Amino acid sequence: MTFTKGMSYWVTRMNKFNWGRGLKHLQARYFAPTFGMLFAILTLIAALSFPQNSAAQTYQFNTVSVEGNQRIDTNTILNYAGISRGQTVSAGQLNEAYQDILGSGLFESVEMVPRGSNLTIKVKEFPTINKIAFEGNRKLKDDDLSGFIESRSRQVFSPTKAERDAAIITEAYAQNGRASARVTPKIIKRSDNRVDLVFEVFEGGAIEVQRISFVGNRAYSDRRLRKVIGSKQAGLLRAFIARDSFVEDRLEFDKQVLTDFYNSRGYVDFRVTGTNAELAREQDTYFVTFNVQEGQQFRFGQITTVSEIKGVNADVYQDILKVRPGVVYSPTLIESSIARMERQGIKDGVDFLRVEPRISRNDRDLTLDVEFALVRGPRVFVERIDVEGNTTTLDRVVRRQFDVVEGDPFNPRQIREASDRIERLGYFSEVDVEAREGSRPDQIVVDVDVEEQTTGSVSFGASFSTNDGLGLSIGFAERNFLGRGQQLSARIAGSADTINYRINFVEPAFLGRDLEFGLSTSLFETSDRNSLFDTTTADLTPSIAFPISENGRLSLFYSFGYSDMDDYTGTSGILASEVAESGRFSSGIGYRYTYDTRRTGLNPNAGVLLSFGQEFNGLGGDQDYIETTARIVGQTLAFGEEVTLRATLEGGALSYFNDQESRAVDRYSQQIIRGFEPNGIGPIEGTEHLGGDYFAALKFEAEFPIGLPDEYGITGGAFYDIGSIWGIDTTNATSAVNSQDFELRHVIGVSVFWESPFGPLRMNFSRALEDQPGDEEQTFDLTVRSNF
Incomplete structure (x- = not known):
């Protein structure tokens, strides 16, 4: 049976079939199982038996015209369409042309109208932006918001771009702790197809961090770790302090500083396993939790040095190490050791020296053995250093932060250190330092991209103390004067009885070297000082300072000064004779050495500051004397770094010669220990304190938490002070002078510290355990300073 005859057979059988009588029988036995197969066969037969006589529609246009465009040139639109006269195009290609024109972002609507051999493209252009405005914003100013968005005046308005700008502004508010902020772009139509673009801002309230907690920490308390991170809990004065606002991106920074904190204390396995910021049900506050894994604390084990460079003696480099x-x-400490070795390599003329720390872990005794390997690094040179983004700061200010110059061997560590120094300048909000291949594979170009920030400030301040009462001040400071990296400041401060003028100038790189030049001048006047006499002191001091060791610095200076006493109203013969003298000029030279390990010492929790100086006066002027002062401060953190312990020992001595004597305006009369008024101890004639030629003080103090929530910023303290002021010439005394010998005073007391939004406030409550007749005690002392 052929295919055609078979088809006729089935048709004949279907026509003869009695559908009414056999429907149930057919449905049950034949129809259900064979209907699907039969339908498929019929469809296939139809497809094979009837030819395809319909084809995809095509167009061919003799003319292509554009309507509705005002600003956009016709040829530009035709280029977007990509349809030429006489070109055969399909319906799909016509649709692609429509999409290309619409996708240009220049038109609000596009219509393709084919009429026979003519194609008309009808467009409606987007309007241009007349101006951009912001409404409802208070926390972020218009200038700040304008810098975030892409839309600009006199540009074509794009709804997509406007929505994107609104999202960017919303994100900016979120970064400032206002996650509920909403921004809606709206347009106001103007003439000539122009619109005003208005961003309506609903700032919402700042979502605070109600609580920051840590899970898994054992070595350090939550209180200690909260001091490390940048996020802060909401405190009592949350209306004045914005740092408690929740910023999600800040959590990544917090994780890094936590890791650095633990690593610097020997916890090499520390990691933050997760962070959770949970929004409260009222959606007005966050609860932040850091999950941490501390691990064990490791110490240094064996420390050795090996040399893989011929002619380089490893013992020399081992001897300069301070780590034990x-x-x-x-x-x-590893980084500082590497830097010290590399500097030694430069001194020895060893080019391309690299120090590789090879660390071996000893889990049994929790130590890390370190082997410093001296190896020869790749022969790569610095081709040039390019600085971009500095519109005010001179290039040389940035370049001098590098220890390398063009042509020197390339050292990645030195580049990282230079980047850190540039950031610490405080001149730039953003610093990006990268190294890339130069003109040859052995050449490196260092790109420095910076973004400048404001470095000048004008301040208005108020101060109050139990000694001087209420005071006011006004000041100006510029940390990057004329873009040269110089510091210039001026300040006027005064109270009811005092006035102080001061101007300071510092050039940190004098003559292009690590040599700091400073020039300071001041004028200080008091009236009715302790109801005894008025004083006038002035000085002009140029100086130079430079490092002489890793932690030591030496300052050399010349000092020209003037001092005078006037309007004495007391009964002391000594003071009367000193006031009767005319003002004295002084001229001398001096030095001061400081040694500071608070940042670079081996122990991150402890540091020592030592200062010793002498001033030799007699190079002209009216005074011949030597002044010697010394001060040493030691500080450490104890009890899980929650308690700060500090000890201070200081003293001074005035030694006059050539038959000269000191005067009250020159002698020591300051408050050297707590518990006594300024000029309240020392030699006394009658009831009038005279000051002394010598002073010494030893002070112990501790600061510790007192159980209040740390977001209050209130801590407690205790102190114990010992000190004395003594020594004076009694030639002009009209009565007995008491307390001129070395006699110690002992004071104990407690303190309350408050890190207020107005500045650090301290209250001392003290009691003298041992005093001398005529001493003026001070049982309470409060100081606070505020800048507006």
Whole structure:
């Protein structure tokens, strides 16, 4: 049976079939199982038996015209369409042309109208932006918001771009702790197809961090860790302090500083396993939790140095290391050791020296053995250093932060250190330092991209103390004067009885070297000082300072001064004779040496500051004397770094010669220990304190938490002070002078510290355990300073 005859057979059988009588029988036995197959066969037969006589529609246009365009040139629109006269195009290609024109972002609507051999493209252009405005914004100013958005006046308005700008502004508010902010772009139509673009801002309230907690920490308390991170809990004065607002991106920074904190204390396995910021049900506050895994604290084990460079003696480099076994491990100490070795390599003329720290872990005794390997690095040179983004700051200010110049061997560590120094300048809000391949594979170009920020300030301040009462001040400061990296400041401060003028100038890189030049001048006047006499002191001091060791710095200075006493109203013969003298000029030279390990010492929790100086006067002027002062301060953190312990020892001595004597305006009369008024101890004639030629003080103090929530910023303290002022010439005394010998005073007391939004406030409550007749005690002392 052929295919055609078979088809006729089935048709004949279907026509003869009695559908009414056999429907049930057919449905049950034949129709249900064979209907699907039969339908498929019929469809296939139809497809094979009847030819395709319909084809995809095509167009061919003799003319292509554009209507509705005013600003956009016709040829530009035709280029977007990509349809030429006489070109055969399909319906799909016509649709692609429509999409291309619409996708240009220049038109609000596009219509393709084919009429026979003619194609008309009808467009409606987007309007241009007449102006951009912001409404409802208070926390962020218009200038700040304008810098965030892409839309600009006199540009074509794009709804997509406007929505994107609204999202960017919303994100900016979120970064400022206002996650509920909403921004809606709206347009106001103007003539000539122009619109005003208005961003309506609903700022919402700042969502605060109600609580920051840590899970998994054992070595350090939540209170200690909260001091490390940038996020802060909401405190009592949340209306004045914005740092408690929740900023999601800040959590990544917090995780990094937590890791750095633990690593610097020997916890090399520390990691933050997760952070959780949970929004309260009322959606007005966050609860932030850091999940941490501390691990064990490691210390340095064996420390050795090996040399893989011929002619380089490893023992020389081993001897300059300051790290010793048993010290708590810290990556910072490794970096400082590498830097010290590389500097030694430069001194020895070893080019391309690299120091590789090879660390071996000893889990049994929790130590890390470090082997410093001296190897020869790749022969790569610095081709040039390019600085971009600095519109005010001179290039040389940035370049001098590098220890390398063009042509020097390339050292990645030195580049990282230079980047850190540039950031610490405080001149730039953004610093990006990258190294890339130069004109040859052995050449490196260092790109420095910076974004400048404001470095000048004008301040108005108020002060109050139990000694001087209420005071006011006005000041100006510029940390990057004329873009040269120089510092210039001027300040006027006064109270009811005092006035102080001061101007300071500092050039940190005098003559292009690590040599700091300073020039300071001041004028200080008091009236009715302790109801005894008025004083006038002035000085002009140029100085230079430079490092002489890793932690030591030496300052050399010349001092020209003037001092005078006037209007004495007391009964002391000594003071009367001193006031009767005319003003004295002084001229002398001096030096001061400081040694500070608070930042670069082996122990991150402890530091020592030592200062010693002398001033030799007699180079002209009216005074011949030597003044010697010394001060040493030691500080450490104890009890899980929650308690700060500090000890201070200081003293001074005035030694006059050539038959000269000191005067009250020159002698020591300041408050050297707590618990006594300024000029309240020392030699006394009658009831009038005279000051002394010598002073010494030893002070111990501790600061510790007192159980209040740390977001209040209130801590407690205790102190114990010992000190004395003594020594004076009694030639002009009209009565007995008491307390001129070395006699110690002992004071104990407690303190309350408050890190208020107006500045650090301290209240001292003290009691003298041992005093001398005529001493003026001070049982309460409060100081606070505020800048508006």
